[in-house]
Amino acid sequence: MTDDRLNLLSEPLELKCGIRLKNRLVKAPMSDSLGDGTGNPTDEQIELYRRWHDGGAALSLIGEVQVDRRYPEKPGNLALDAVDDETMFRRLAAVPDGSGAHIWPQLGHAGALSYPPVSTPVGPSALDIEGLQCAEMSTDELEALPGRFAVAAANACRVGFTGVQIHAAHGFLLSQFLSPLFNRRVDRYGGSIEARAGLLIAVVDEVRRVVGPDVAVAVKINATDELEGGLTEADALVALEMVDRHGVDLIEISGGTYFPGAPSSSDRGSTSGPYYGHFANKARSVAGAAIMVTGGVKTRSHALELRSGGADLVGLARTMVLDPELPKAWLGGGGDPTFPSFPSTVPGGVTAWYTMRLEAIARGHEAAFQATPQEALATYDRRDESRVERWRARTDNQAHD
16 A cells, blocks of 8 residues: 555644644544443543553544433443542543543433433433333423533533533434434424524534633534434535534534434444445535544545545544554554454344443453353443442432532
């Protein structure tokens, strides 16, 4: 491979806020669920991000950091609505230690997908279908939401993070507002895509107001929900253009929704190549922010394909679970990871396998990790169940403060 081709991945990128990313490879946000069960980082989580940092990524995004701990995705999430253990958060934010790399938390609210054992799920509209029930959020709750994201962003800056990402993808709350499948409101938050995107825009504006111009503000948004009646690419492009006009530095494009019975995008075994590369050029035509594409990137050729097709940055998720040092390998001309083949699995089993492998990496045991998807899912579920009482107690304490 020529040096010119490798430069597509190795050249630096300066964001509009002035932050410089040293190359074009990003560890995309994933739910590692390695928090302590009360919303704080652990030694294992810090070690996981140190491994990814040492692997050469320009930026690592911490998935599923909650802005309201009443509505987590899992009880292993971090939460920044308050900072209980500032020392641990500062240690996590300081992993790059002047190396030129960055770590940012992905700020979100699980909404209708909140973990039921510790939450009463809420969403844009009331839903009652098999596997998914939620109450409709009141206008007062919605009007308070931008402030909740702003508090979390301010806390992120205070402990040393240089940027934040606002999570509006994969069927979590802000994504639910964008989707007509979830959002059936008849007030100013529902109807046209411009109205459905209004809450996201209010969140972006309030986060930017509190963090100032020198902190990076990113947004993750679906190109499509991949569900009949969900967010279409045409509407996603309108929402993306709106977000760009409100001063974000980076827009990550992904897709798919954690909806009962729907496979996640990353479990699509039949698709070859990046899932949303075709959307990058469309996004580039309407947005001045840096464009990052995540999903289906399994080889260096896939990464180069995205860079040649309009993406400024390439998001790496499961590839960096298989090989935490993948950016270093690709930038040095090295090879691709080998993806596992599972003779059989169960719904959620493959996702659980990758999540439990994260724990193995954090403990330095990945070479010995040999769980089946079924075993991984059982361990994953037990781990969540073991944290329920701690999360409930912490949330109850905050409610009475």
